[in-house]
Structures are given as structure tokens and as C-alpha cells.
Amino acid sequence: MSHSSNFESEATVSCAVPRSGRTLQNFLSRLKPIVSDSGEIEAMQKILSEGKKKSTQDIEEAFSQLNQLPRNVPKCFSVFIDRKRTPRPFRLGFLSHEWEVNGISLRVEGEEPHNGSSLIKLDEVDFTLVGLDELLAMTQYYLRDPTHVTKWGMYNYQLIKPTSIRVAGSAELTRYNPVLGCEVQDMVGFFLISKPGGRGRSKIDFQTLSRYGRRVFVKGRYSGIVMAAYPGLQVEPVENVEDSVMDAEMGSVGIEIVQTGNTLRSKGLLLHGAPLFLSESLYVVDYDRYQSKPQLRELLETLNPLGYFDDRRIQHFARWYLALETNMRESWLDRPDVEELFCTRVDPERGLRPYRLKTRNWRPHDSYKREEAMMLADESREKLKRFYEQLKTPNSTEKKSHIQLELR
Structure with missing residues (x-):
């Protein structure tokens, strides 16, 4: 069951996403298995995929496109200004829609990508889908040293000023990569x-x-x-x-x-x-709401954000690195080793250590199980290196998308 609503009840979980683009498309694909009517999502994606090529300088033409949408498509679109392109054309984008996920009402709202963290600061949404680049651009003020946040797994640790903004984990959004012939995460x-x-x-x-x-x-x-x-x-x-x-x-x-x-x-x-x-695309959450709102906790459990050192994310990282390396070849000068790019030797000291959603404030502790966390970071580097070498094996008979990480 899905429906639109103009009123957000206490039981509704609100999420801000980009109005258009690959991140929105990939997030909608992620919703398909967990909502009851995936067919309407496919209809939405078709409209969104045509939005860029149908962009126009004529605002009346843009509204005409909106009014001519097929009746079977949910009324979830609006006209917006595409500020990422010159000369700022009008185009159709995602406005809002509400789905039911395991009995929880999820209201998804289209926004400018860099506004997601601002909406959490203003206490206006429960969580948002945003990259570390946009997060750093908008929230440097809260960080001890922004230059030490080179990976999203360090963000929560470096927060020192009062804020409820927290990174829950990776959204694990993927798309087909023709270089490897498989799905690769949007890193x-x-x-x-x-x-x-x-x-x-x-x-x-x-x-x-x-x-x-x-x-x-x-x-x-x-x-x-x-x-x-x-x-x-x-x-x-x-x-x-x-x-x-x-x-x-x-x-x-x-x-x-x-x-x-x-x-x-x-x-x-x-x-x-x-x-x-x-x-990469991250679930960034209002931590105060997370603590007080059981529906938000249940929904995040369903979405299952990946931790920085999760085995599945390690596999995603290896594929992304290999795809970029294969594509750029000798044009990538002074290319770092895959495990060094993933986690340098000094990164754990700066907060790049595992944490779970059950961990207080979603940040690694400086004394509790610190050595154990340091060891896990080292083990993850080795896992990544082994999996990357498996991917590079030219005579491998298995498709790269099906190679499994050897954990021991």
C-alpha cells in the first residue's frame, strides 16, 4: 500500500533525497523489494530518467510536461530549477511520496542534495540520503578538524560541537559498471x-x-x-x-x-x-529522533546501513577501485594501493574504527575495546587486499560480481 499525504504524523518517518539524478534512481531501486507496489516505482523512474533531456528554458513548457504525465503515474512530481546545469533550466523532479514499509509510513521528500543535513539541523526530517562531500560542505563547523575526515567512518568521531547529525552508515547504492560487467557501488x-x-x-x-x-x-x-x-x-x-x-x-x-x-x-x-x-551515498540521521522514535529505529534496521568495515562494503570498495584503475590505466599517476586508500595506518587514530548502531552516539570509544577495533581495521585491510587480488585474476572463471570474500 502506498499513498500521498500532506500531514506528517508522529508515526511517519521522513526522509529527504535529491530531487533528481542517479542517487534518487538508485534509492528508489533500493525501495522496490521492501514496499508492496514496486510497479509504481518503475513508473516514477521512467519519468525521472527522461527529466534531464526534457529540461527547458520555458517554464510554461515545463508545467505542460507536468500536466501531461500519464494518469497511472503517482502524483509525486513538480517543476524545479536545475542549478547544476547551465543556464539553470526548468525540469521535472521528485516532490514527495509516501510508502508503507513493514507497517511503517515512510514519507520521502525531494530536496536539493546539500539541503539534507541542513534539514536535520533544523529538526525537519528524520534522516536524509547525502554524500560525505555535501555533508562536509555544510557541517564543517561541528568538526574538531575537518581535514581529518577523509572517510565517512571518521565523521561521528570528529564531531565536537552540539548537533544531532550522525552518519548511520552506507546506503549501499549501486549501478551497472560496463568496465567490470557488474554492479558497482556509487563511491x-x-x-x-x-x-x-x-x-x-x-x-x-x-x-x-x-x-x-x-x-x-x-x-x-x-x-x-x-x-x-x-x-x-x-x-x-x-x-x-x-x-x-x-x-x-x-x-x-x-x-x-x-x-x-x-x-x-x-x-x-x-x-x-x-x-x-x-x-558515497550515506544515511545521515537525526540521532535525537532516532533515540526517541521507535519507527525510525525499525526502518533503519530494515534499510540496514553498512558499516565502513563490513565485509560486503569491502567487496564494493575493491570493485570500485578496480573499475577506476582499469578505466584510467597509466593516466592515474602515483596510484595508492587499494588497502592504503581504504584505510591508512594513521586513520584509526583519527577515528576510523568500527562502530554499530547500538554504540552510544555512533562513534568508536577511545578506551573500550580500542585494541580490538585497531586489530579489526588491520584485518579489514588484509581482507580487502585478498579480495582485490581475486578480482584481478585474469583467468578467473567466475563473474566478478559473484566472487565471494574469503573471510579466513
């Missing part, structure tokens, strides 16, 4: 990229660029994150990092979100080293 890295060429240039890494005050192109919303991490950089906010690097002189540098590397490869750009941080 991304905030990488240095450059235009090949240029004489007498210094090494391209964050420390060297910061030391020499090099100009670096950065998408506007991420400027604060970069300047906080490396104040020596000459940050130039731009709308499109890849195009700005391409249009500048040889050797020019930018910092860009990279998932598959397809665009970089098509433009002949280079990828450098380890990213400033890793990101």
Missing part, C-alpha cells in the same frame, strides 16, 4: 586532476601544490573544504572543473569528484594520487 573520490604537459612543473600532490601556492580550480560549493585543508592553495572557484582545466594552460590543476573516470579519460586528463576524501 567517489575528491581527486586532483591535471592537463598533461607543462615544463618545469613541480610534483602534483596536495602538499606540494599548497607549498608553492599553485592555482587550483575547484567547484564553488567545495571551495571551503579545500581551503580549510590546504590554506596555501590558490583556490579558484569555477562551475565546471574539467572544462576549466582543459581551457587553461598545460599543467593546470583542478580538484574534482571522480567516480568512474569516464569523463577524464575522454578529455585526456590525468588523475593524481589519493583523493582529499572519499564519498
Whole structure:
């Protein structure tokens, strides 16, 4: 059973998601097995998949598209301004819909991606679907040291100012990757990229660029994150990092979100080293509401957020890394080992240690079972390395999507 509602009762769990895009599509796919009417989700996805190509500068045309939607499609859409694209066209996007999940009413609301954490701060939703990139852009103020939050598993540990914002875990959203021929999770890295060429240039890494005050192109919303991490950089906010690097002189540098590397490869750009941080779609929750609202706790249990060191996430990470490595090949310079990118030797000291939803404040303790947690982080690095090597075996007769992690 599903229905729309203009009133959120105490028993309704509210969730903010992006109005359009892959994350929304993947989240709707995740809902299919747990809601009673998956057919209506497929109808929604079809409309959403056509939204980008039907975007228009004519607002009347956009509303005409809305009014002409088939009658069998749920009334869950609206017209919005696509600010991620030039020149900010009008298009159809997701507004709101309500589903029943195991007897719990789940109200899903479309929002700007970076507004999710703000809605939790304002006590307006129970949880949201957001990446670490957007979370860092909007909530640096609450963190002890934002530069130490290079993976989402460190976020809760680094919170020092009063806030109910907490990362529950990974949403495990996947999509088909043609490079590996299987589903790969929506992981991304905030990488240095450059235009090949240029004489007498210094090494391209964050420390060297910061030391020499090099100009670096950065998408506007991420400027604060970069300047906080490396104040020596000459940050130039731009709308499109890849195009700005391409249009500048040889050797020019930018910092860009990279998932598959397809665009970089098509433009002949280079990828450098380890990213400033890793990101993926996360369930970010109002922790105060989680403690007081049993429906929210039950729903999260159904959604089953993955922990950073969960075995299934380790497998996802290996596939994502291998897909990016295979796609970029020698264009990924100074490529870190997979286990080092996953968790460096110093990361556990900065809070990258396992925690569960039963753990108080969803953060690792500095004394209770600390050594045990450190050992688990090391074991996870070894598991990841073994699984990655299995994936790389060229004569493997099993499909990469079916290779199982050897746990012992």
C-alpha cells in the first residue's frame, strides 16, 4: 500500500533525497523489494530518467510536461530549477511520496542534495540520503578538524560541537559498471586532476601544490573544504572543473569528484594520487529522533546501513577501485594501493574504527575495546587486499560480481 499525504504524523518517518539524478534512481531501486507496489516505482523512474533531456528554458513548457504525465503515474512530481546545469533550466523532479514499509509510513521528500543535513539541523526530517562531500560542505563547523575526515567512518568521531547529525552508515547504492560487467557501488573520490604537459612543473600532490601556492580550480560549493585543508592553495572557484582545466594552460590543476573516470579519460586528463576524501551515498540521521522514535529505529534496521568495515562494503570498495584503475590505466599517476586508500595506518587514530548502531552516539570509544577495533581495521585491510587480488585474476572463471570474500 502506498499513498500521498500532506500531514506528517508522529508515526511517519521522513526522509529527504535529491530531487533528481542517479542517487534518487538508485534509492528508489533500493525501495522496490521492501514496499508492496514496486510497479509504481518503475513508473516514477521512467519519468525521472527522461527529466534531464526534457529540461527547458520555458517554464510554461515545463508545467505542460507536468500536466501531461500519464494518469497511472503517482502524483509525486513538480517543476524545479536545475542549478547544476547551465543556464539553470526548468525540469521535472521528485516532490514527495509516501510508502508503507513493514507497517511503517515512510514519507520521502525531494530536496536539493546539500539541503539534507541542513534539514536535520533544523529538526525537519528524520534522516536524509547525502554524500560525505555535501555533508562536509555544510557541517564543517561541528568538526574538531575537518581535514581529518577523509572517510565517512571518521565523521561521528570528529564531531565536537552540539548537533544531532550522525552518519548511520552506507546506503549501499549501486549501478551497472560496463568496465567490470557488474554492479558497482556509487563511491567517489575528491581527486586532483591535471592537463598533461607543462615544463618545469613541480610534483602534483596536495602538499606540494599548497607549498608553492599553485592555482587550483575547484567547484564553488567545495571551495571551503579545500581551503580549510590546504590554506596555501590558490583556490579558484569555477562551475565546471574539467572544462576549466582543459581551457587553461598545460599543467593546470583542478580538484574534482571522480567516480568512474569516464569523463577524464575522454578529455585526456590525468588523475593524481589519493583523493582529499572519499564519498558515497550515506544515511545521515537525526540521532535525537532516532533515540526517541521507535519507527525510525525499525526502518533503519530494515534499510540496514553498512558499516565502513563490513565485509560486503569491502567487496564494493575493491570493485570500485578496480573499475577506476582499469578505466584510467597509466593516466592515474602515483596510484595508492587499494588497502592504503581504504584505510591508512594513521586513520584509526583519527577515528576510523568500527562502530554499530547500538554504540552510544555512533562513534568508536577511545578506551573500550580500542585494541580490538585497531586489530579489526588491520584485518579489514588484509581482507580487502585478498579480495582485490581475486578480482584481478585474469583467468578467473567466475563473474566478478559473484566472487565471494574469503573471510579466513
